[in-house]
Amino acid sequence: MSSNVNSVSSTPSANPPRSRFASESPISLLVNSLQDRLLFAIPKKGRLHEKCLELLAGADIKFNRQHRLDVALVQNHPIALVFLPAADIPRFVALGSVSLGITGQDVIAESTHGSQIKEILPLGFGKCALQVQVPVSGAIQTVEQLSGARVATSFEVLSETYFKEIDERAGSGKKTSVEYVGGSVEAACALGMAEGIVDLVESGDTMRAAGLHAIATLMKSEAVLITPAQKHESLTPALEALIPLIKSRIAGVIAAKQYVLVNYNIHENQLHEATSITPGRRSATVSKLESEGWMAVSAMVEKKKMADTMDKLQNAGAEDILVLALDNCRV
Numbered sequence: 001m002s003s004n005v006n007s008v009s010s011t012p013s014a015n016p017p018r019s020r021f022a023s024e025s026p027i028s029l030l031v032n033s034l035q036d037r038l039l040f041a042i043p044k045k046g047r048l049h050e051k052c053l054e055l056l057a058g059a060d061i062k063f064n065r066q067h068r069l070d071v072a073l074v075q076n077h078p079i080a081l082v083f084l085p086a087a088d089i090p091r092f093v094a095l096g097s098v099s100l101g102i103t104g105q106d107v108i109a110e111s112t113h114g115s116q117i118k119e120i121l122p123l124g125f126g127k128c129a130l131q132v133q134v135p136v137s138g139a140i141q142t143v144e145q146l147s148g149a150r151v152a153t154s155f156e157v158l159s160e161t162y163f164k165e166i167d168e169r170a171g172s173g174k175k176t177s178v179e180y181v182g183g184s185v186e187a188a189c190a191l192g193m194a195e196g197i198v199d200l201v202e203s204g205d206t207m208r209a210a211g212l213h214a215i216a217t218l219m220k221s222e223a224v225l226i227t228p229a230q231k232h233e234s235l236t237p238a239l240e241a242l243i244p245l246i247k248s249r250i251a252g253v254i255a256a257k258q259y260v261l262v263n264y265n266i267h268e269n270q271l272h273e274a275t276s277i278t279p280g281r282r283s284a285t286v287s288k289l290e291s292e293g294w295m296a297v298s299a300m301v302e303k304k305k306m307a308d309t310m311d312k313l314q315n316a317g318a319e320d321i322l323v324l325a326l327d328n329c330r331v
């Protein structure tokens with residue numbers, strides 16, 4: 001899938017698509033049907049995979065993925081999903097081989113293709129930090145002390161850049177040796193192959209289980225929706241128009257997860273105080289109740305602030321406070 005499938009001519013009779021695969025194979029049939037479709041890269045496994053499938057379902061992007069095939073045609077839009085390792089997605093997007101993708105900011109930074117990629121929507125999941133970690137009880141407890149020692153990581157580029165600066169600052173002329181490992185990075189210190197590691201941390205459970213702790217943070221990361229920074233010349237206006245559509249659908253799914261709808265009744269004397277507690281996104285919806293002097297209020301509130309908001313509303317005199325989950329929304 002390294003060629004630009006979007007660049008295949010849209011007039012098959014004038015310029016028939018050429019497949020690199022045997023013409024009868026399932027992948028060949030699939031590749032031939034990729035013309036006139038927007039290619040959307042999704043992590044094929046790992047931490048981001050399930051969350052992406054939830055987003056696609058919430059955005060009503062319907063597809064059937066055949067067993068062991070990494071391309072799936074979307075049934076209700078001219079889109080094809082391409083399932084790729086999260087770390088490869090920045091390169092595919094940067095080169096315009098796919099027009100849309102989801103991956104982590106950490107692998108975008110590591111890819112060195114950052115300037116060819118536009119992050120169009122933070123997705124609020126896959127949140128983690130890339131951190132320097134050392135054994136809790138070891139002699140080395142600062143990054144300056146690590147200078148000149150061995151560091152194991154899957155993030156070679158970011159770690160090389162980071163330790164180059166640390167080495168220069170230390171001024172001892174020593175160079176930190178950054179050693180690539182593909183996974184289970186936390187084992188490197190215990191196995192005696194490195195004095196420190198650079199790896200992702202979310203809960204910290206993996207780090208603590210390995211007897212490590214963090215002494216510095218290289219960057220924070222979350223999953224993002226990305227497009228090529230430069231529009232690919234072969235992308236038709238009709239396919240290009242799908243990008244903002246998908247973005248706004250996904251943004252709606254994310255907002256629905258982050259917000260709840262609160263409804264309550266309040267006497268008009270306390271209305272101002274209550275609506276300052278629940279200002280809504282633009283403003284709260286206020287309507288008159290049949291009971292003299294009473295108003296009904298409806299507003300979106302951040303889910304994480306809900307308990308606090310309900311306490312404040314109750315103290316302000318609100319009654320019949322109802323909190324409703326949002327299935328989907330456009331904001």
Ligand SMILES: Nc1ncnc2c1ncn2[C@@H]1O[C@H](COP(=O)(O)OP(=O)(O)OP(=O)(O)O)[C@@H](O)[C@H]1O
Nearest residue numbers: 045046047048085086104106107126127128200202
């Ligand atoms: N512990 C974590 N918490 C949150 N997000 C994470 C975590 N680990 C990784 N990520 C995010 O998920 C992306 C993919 O990492 P992950 O290790 O799941 O991928 P993988 O290497 O393709 O899968 P696997 O580890 O199953 O082989 C990372 O680039 C990062 O953005």
Ligand SMILES: O=P(O)(O)OC[C@H]1O[C@H](OP(=O)(O)OP(=O)(O)O)[C@H](O)[C@@H]1O
Nearest residue numbers: 047183184200201202203204205206207
């Ligand atoms: O702070 P925590 O919540 O424990 O998460 C951190 C772990 O998650 C990632 O690995 P993952 O479990 O995805 O598998 P991997 O080691 O195979 O990459 C990362 O490489 C850490 O090992």
